[in-house]
Amino acid sequence: MSVDIRKMTVEDIPTVVALDKISFSLPWPERSFRFEVTANPASRCWVAEVDERIAGMIVAWLFVDEVHIATLATHPDFRRQGIARQLLLHVLNLAVQEGAVSSFLEVRAGNVAAQDMYHKFGYRESGRRPRYYKDNNEDAILMTLESLR
Ligand SMILES: CC(C)(COP(=O)(O)OP(=O)(O)OC[C@H]1O[C@@H](n2cnc3c(N)ncnc32)[C@H](O)[C@@H]1OP(=O)(O)O)[C@@H](O)C(=O)NCCC(=O)NCCS
Numbered sequence: 308m309s310v311d312i313r314k315m316t317v318e319d320i321p322t323v324v325a326l327d328k329i330s331f332s333l334p335w336p337e338r339s340f341r342f343e344v345t346a347n348p349a350s351r352c353w354v355a356e357v358d359e360r361i362a363g364m365i366v367a368w369l370f371v372d373e374v375h376i377a378t379l380a381t382h383p384d385f386r387r388q389g390i391a392r393q394l395l396l397h398v399l400n401l402a403v404q405e406g407a408v409s410s411f412l413e414v415r416a417g418n419v420a421a422q423d424m425y426h427k428f429g430y431r432e433s434g435r436r437p438r439y440y441k442d443n444n445e446d447a448i449l450m451t452l453e454s455l456r
Pocket residue numbers: 330331363378379380381382385386387388389390391392393413414415418419420421423424425427
């Protein structure tokens with residue numbers, strides 16, 4: 308399977324919004340993706356394409372020397388084929404080139420699939436926000452990758 312990672316464009320937004328909706332119980336509104344793609348200078352937005360179909364997406368924010376993974380999802384048709392791993396690797400590599408030395412993110416306490424992937428990248432639990440997710444009062448786990456270099 309050949310995976311092409313390219314910058315997210317405004318034209319991608321409807322497909323990305325649909326992917327976000329089937330991936331998260333609290334999806335982002337369309338205007339959030341529009342803001343990230345068109346107006347947020349900190350934002351780095353990428354999609355993974357397989358056979359010209361959007362199979363995954365990632366949004367990260369670069370704040371000086373920290374890269375925050377804002378959202379990451381793979382379409383259910385394409386899961387367990389390394390797409391999220393490739394997207395994350397891509398974003399972290401570019402962030403390092405732009406001066407990032409650490410990375411952090413929030414993940415649902417029950418999302419063991421994502422946590423497993425982040426552990427493999429070297430992220431470690433660095434905190435917890437109790438009842439952070441308003442749909443089911445699930446805790447958020449903060450994960451940090453201290454040394455990207
Ligand atoms: C989490 C998610 C992004 C993984 O995407 P993916 O493209 O299927 O992941 P990959 O194939 O790149 O897998 C990378 C690693 O993640 C872990 N992983 C992924 N899916 C998993 C699952 N269902 N169960 C356990 N571990 C899993 C594994 O460690 C895997 O490595 P391995 O294949 O060597 O075992 C995807 O399941 C998804 O979109 N979920 C809904 C949205 C979400 O939770 N996003 C993360 C928010 S923090």
